[in-house]
Amino acid sequence: MKTFGLLIACAIAACAAANDTFFIRGVDVYPVTGAEMKGVSVLVQDGKIADIGAKIVAPKGMKIVDGKGLRLYPGMIDSNTELGLSEVSAERVTVDTGELGEFMPQLKALSAVNPESEHFPVVRANGITSVMTFPASGGRGGRGGGGSQYISGQAALIHMDGWTWEDMEINRSAAMHLIYPSIASRGGRGGLANVDFADEIALLFAGGSAAGTFTEAKRNYETQVAKLTEFFDNARQYQKERTANLPGFKRDLKFEAMLPVLEGKVPVAVPASRERAIHDAIAFADREHIKIVILAPQELGKEGPELKSKNIPVILGRTEALPENQDAPYDYAESLPGEFYKAGVKIAFGTFNNEFSRNLPYNAARAVAYGLPYDAALKAVTINAAEIWGAGDKMGSIEKGKWADLMLVTGDPLEVPTQIKALYIKGKEVDLSNKQTRLYQKYLARP
Amino acid sequence: MKRLFLMGLMALAAVAQVTVIENATIMSEGAKGTFKGSIVVKDGKIIEVGDKVMVPPGATVIDAQGQFLIPGIIDCHSHIAVDGGVNEGSVSVSSMANIRDVINPEDIAIYRALAGGVTAANILHGSANAIGGQTLVLKMRWGQDAEGMIFQGATPGIKFALGENPKRAGSPQGGRGAPATNARYPATRMGVEDVIREAFNEAKAYKATWDAYDAQVAKGQHPIPPRKDLKLEPLKEVLEGKRFVHAHCYRADEILMLIRVADDYGFKIKTFQHVLEGYKVAKEMAAHGAGGSTFSDWWAYKAEAFDAIPYNAAVMTKKGVVSSLNSDDAELMRRLNTEAAKAMKYGGLTREEALALVTINPAKQLGVDNRVGSIEVGKDADIVIYDKDPLSNYAKVQKVWIDGTKYFDRDSDVSARPSKELEKKKLADQEKPATPATRRPQ
Numbered sequence: 036m037k038t039f040g041l042l043i044a045c046a047i048a049a050c051a052a053a054n055d056t057f058f059i060r061g062v063d064v065y066p067v068t069g070a071e072m073k074g075v076s077v078l079v080q081d082g083k084i085a086d087i088g089a090k091i092v093a094p095k096g097m098k099i100v101d102g103k104g105l106r107l108y109p110g111m112i113d114s115n116t117e118l119g120l121s122e123v124s125a126e127r128v129t130v131d132t133g134e135l136g137e138f139m140p141q142l143k144a145l146s147a148v149n150p151e152s153e154h155f156p157v158v159r160a161n162g163i164t165s166v167m168t169f170p171a172s173g174g175r176g177g178r179g180g181g182g183s184q185y186i187s188g189q190a191a192l193i194h195m196d197g198w199t200w201e202d203m204e205i206n207r208s209a210a211m212h213l214i215y216p217s218i219a220s221r222g223g224r225g226g227l228a229n230v231d232f233a234d235e236i237a238l239l240f241a242g243g244s245a246a247g248t249f250t251e252a253k254r255n256y257e258t259q260v261a262k263l264t265e266f267f268d269n270a271r272q273y274q275k276e277r278t279a280n281l282p283g284f285k286r287d288l289k290f291e292a293m294l295p296v297l298e299g300k301v302p303v304a305v306p307a308s309r310e311r312a313i314h315d316a317i318a319f320a321d322r323e324h325i326k327i328v329i330l331a332p333q334e335l336g337k338e339g340p341e342l343k344s345k346n347i348p349v350i351l352g353r354t355e356a357l358p359e360n361q362d363a364p365y366d367y368a369e370s371l372p373g374e375f376y377k378a379g380v381k382i383a384f385g386t387f388n389n390e391f392s393r394n395l396p397y398n399a400a401r402a403v404a405y406g407l408p409y410d411a412a413l414k415a416v417t418i419n420a421a422e423i424w425g426a427g428d429k430m431g432s433i434e435k436g437k438w439a440d441l442m443l444v445t446g447d448p449l450e451v452p453t454q455i456k457a458l459y460i461k462g463k464e465v466d467l468s469n470k471q472t473r474l475y476q477k478y479l480a481r482p
Numbered sequence: 483m484k485r486l487f488l489m490g491l492m493a494l495a496a497v498a499q500v501t502v503i504e505n506a507t508i509m510s511e512g513a514k515g516t517f518k519g520s521i522v523v524k525d526g527k528i529i530e531v532g533d534k535v536m537v538p539p540g541a542t543v544i545d546a547q548g549q550f551l552i553p554g555i556i557d558c559h560s561h562i563a564v565d566g567g568v569n570e571g572s573v574s575v576s577s578m579a580n581i582r583d584v585i586n587p588e589d590i591a592i593y594r595a596l597a598g599g600v601t602a603a604n605i606l607h608g609s610a611n612a613i614g615g616q617t618l619v620l621k622m623r624w625g626q627d628a629e630g631m632i633f634q635g636a637t638p639g640i641k642f643a644l645g646e647n648p649k650r651a652g653s654p655q656g657g658r659g660a661p662a663t664n665a666r667y668p669a670t671r672m673g674v675e676d677v678i679r680e681a682f683n684e685a686k687a688y689k690a691t692w693d694a695y696d697a698q699v700a701k702g703q704h705p706i707p708p709r710k711d712l713k714l715e716p717l718k719e720v721l722e723g724k725r726f727v728h729a730h731c732y733r734a735d736e737i738l739m740l741i742r743v744a745d746d747y748g749f750k751i752k753t754f755q756h757v758l759e760g761y762k763v764a765k766e767m768a769a770h771g772a773g774g775s776t777f778s779d780w781w782a783y784k785a786e787a788f789d790a791i792p793y794n795a796a797v798m799t800k801k802g803v804v805s806s807l808n809s810d811d812a813e814l815m816r817r818l819n820t821e822a823a824k825a826m827k828y829g830g831l832t833r834e835e836a837l838a839l840v841t842i843n844p845a846k847q848l849g850v851d852n853r854v855g856s857i858e859v860g861k862d863a864d865i866v867i868y869d870k871d872p873l874s875n876y877a878k879v880q881k882v883w884i885d886g887t888k889y890f891d892r893d894s895d896v897s898a899r900p901s902k903e904l905e906k907k908k909l910a911d912q913e914k915p916a917t918p919a920t921r922r923p924q
Contacts, residue, residue: 123783125784390780391779401817403875404878471781471791478797479800
């Protein structure tokens with residue numbers, strides 16, 4: 036029986052291997068990193084892009100895909116989701132984001148990813164081939180410690196298809212999700228909101244606020260920063276003792292998980308809504324000599340030069356969002372990506388969501404309508420995301436040697452009516468049907 | 483006060499004037515389809531539509547060359563402009579509560595909706611009760627008072643709700659078999675049906691008493707009038723077809739259930755709202771004459787939304803249900819145009835069919851299609867101009883008129899920003915010295 040199972044496994048593996056080699060003929064290629072190439076051919080071998088050009092010919096017997104009248108783009112990347120970890124957001128038993136505990140760097144989103152989640156085929160049907168999946172929801176921390184979680188765990192960069200989460204893995208530790216303390220938090224879409232000076236007045240009038248007076252809130256904030264700093268100090272002490280291999284050294288899973296962060300191999304991904312929060316988070320990263328990615332900022336303020344000069348990337352939240360303040364311009368969220376771009380900051384988009392992850396390209400398009408150059412928007416959902424999460428050499432553009440994570444589409448992928456004709460992950464054609472297309476066909480045919 | 487007065491004057495001036503919008507690509511959603519042409523607006527109405535129109539002397543002429551003109555967007559499900567909560571959740575039948583009493587004309591969401599091309603919206607009570615409160619239709623006349631916002635002549639409605647929301651109050655602990663302290667009937671879909679049947683059972687008897695009274699009065703008699711019941715009065719109106727039922731629902735079973743309840747008691751469901759599984763029972767909905775007002779692509783946020791499909795609007799349309807796409811959300815409300823475009827992607831509706839989902843179809847669902855929803859002679863001049871194809875993600879609303887009065891202009895909005903910013907700073911500066919740094923005011 037066991038041998039039989041193995042045989043089947045081998046057969047499937049062999050089948051998959053054979054399926055990641057093909058030739059797309061006469062297609063318009065939009066590499067993202069270079070100028071478009073009209074009516075060229077693309078050779079995909081062993082899951083990788085082997086050649087692109089007008090003159091290349093298909094090796095004999097190779098599967099040929101006709102790309103006439105279609106466009107080829109790299110698959111898109113959503114830089115913040117909870118895919119695989121949350122199925123029905125209102126039903127806690129189906130949700131695995133938001134663990135208890137204050138410092139939880141040892142938690143890995145990857146190993147809780149359910150490859151059979153109905154969300155994967157739904158999201159990828161819109162051209163998204165990989166995502167970052169975070170251990171805490173919406174850029175917020177877990178429910179532990181009365182909402183005062185500092186480190187939620189490791190966010191993973193995954194492909195949108197695979198038999199197991201190991202198959203899906205691109206980088207199991209693409210970022211450490213860190214919630215930097217804020218003076219007072221208000222529930223906001225896609226991240227924590229910090230209080231800036233103007234809000235201090237508002238806070239004073241906010242009777243019944245959990246933080247109490249501003250002074251109390253500030254004291255809380257300082258205590259929390261001290262606590263976080265102490266955790267990092269301890270982790271660094273652990274790192275030293277580990278290197279020295281002192282007698283009696285005890286392995287600690289939390290600190291072990293922190294080592295790649297301390298070594299600058301894994302960035303911390305920090306939600307920072309306000310200008311001051313961005314500033315504070317960067318200052319912390321500087322003090323600790325660690326890499327940082329800012330999540331879901333709601334304003335740029337004067338942080339542009341600092342973000343640019345320190346090469347700190349920013350994951351923008353949805354442009355399909357209301358302004359946080361009553362008196363902000365109605366197109367505040369839509370205009371924000373353009374502002375970050377103009378400041379020279381490297382940006383990518385995240386939907387901070389599962390339900391609307393498939394609308395990632397429309398969030399980028401909306402930013403284009405309000406000032407973000409088109410090319411920058413396209414990069415923000417492809418190559419920039421790949422680079423930010425440490426996979427820029429493998430994906431995010433159509434270039435020789437990169438994975439064939441490709442979408443074959445009828446037009447501009449950022450526009451709603453555009454249809455995805457075929458999708459490839461590592462050269463393997465991915466099924467575009469899903470729970471929704473099946474229900475559609477079933478009930479459309481109902482007599 | 484002075485500002486309001488001035489605004490009033492300006493509005494009056496605009497109405498009295500004749501406006502001609504020329505050279506636009508007009509997606510009329512009416513008999514003329516999509517064409518390049520012009521319209522003439524006078525006294526708040528569209529008086530001429532055509533490839534070429536006569537420009538009356540003294541008319542304000544707007545050249546919309548390269549731009550798109552569509553009828554104002556209508557949102558069939560919204561909770562903006564409501565002061566405070568939308569749920570009177572203490573009872574299973576809260577038909578005595580009325581949204582009309584709590585309209586807040588200063589909600590910034592009204593202006594933002596305008597900036598997204600919305601000119602009218604159905605403002606609903608929440609979904610905590612099997613039979614909820616009374617609803618009404620507003621026009622987004624930003625700057626006017628609550629009374630001035632009301633879409634006069636639109637049929638008032640009442641909210642019903644099926645499924646998880648109305649039964650939630652039945653089990654405050656959430657768990658099966660958990661002690662339900664202060665539980666409010668119903669806790670199941672069975673109970674939801676019963677609550678609605680009980681209410682209409684009462685309402686029918688109530689109506690019969692009034693009908694008998696009215697008959698006696700008609701005969702010239704002077705009987706003692708029956709006691710008015712504020713809970714049953716709106717249900718009586720439902721039975722008389724004077725008030726529309728807008729029923730929040732998700733699953734096919736509960737949609738079918740309500741159709742049969744309505745059949746039994748002799749009333750109609752005007753629209754099923756959300757109706758995420760409408761595609762499963764579109765045949766029964768069409769036979770009943772119910773409309774379906776749904777989301778484009780919301781799903782999986784709760785168990786009863788797990789079978790939602792983005793093809794829903796297209797399937798319902800193809801099966802003969804008057805369908806619309808609504809927002810239920812102050813944010814989504816601002817981009818219903820691209821929500822409509824999703825029905826082209828998912829289900830292959832034509833451009834006109836797609837745009838109808840947010841214009842003429844919701845107008846039909848609210849019984850105001852003789853007034854709004856298309857660019858046709860005699861209709862209210864509720865008009866939106868986009869810089870690009872309104873079904874594109876790159877399109878921005880440029881101007882919005884309601885009853886021929888301009889309520890939104892992107893250029894004016896953008897150019898006013900620096901002075902508003904200055905005004906805000908000045909006000910903040912005035913506040914600062916007076917504010918104690920650490921003490922909370924008593």
